[in-house]
Amino acid sequence: MAKCDICGKGAHFGNNVSHSHRRSNRIWKSNIQNVKCKVNGASKKLHVCTRCLRSGAVERA
Secondary structure (H helix, E strand, C coil): CCCCCCCCCCCCEEECCCCCEEEEEEEEECEEEEEEEECEEEEEEEEEHHHHHHCCCCECC
């Protein structure tokens, strides 16, 4: 599973809870994008979450 290379955000785990309150496992996947970014002047492909993209934490190449 991909993790954000900037903030480390990845998948979160929890339970689906039905109306009768039976529980089963579920997963919340983060919105991770494969993006070309500038790192030390060179372009590099990184896994970046959309929150880091939107906040300007990375500069696209």
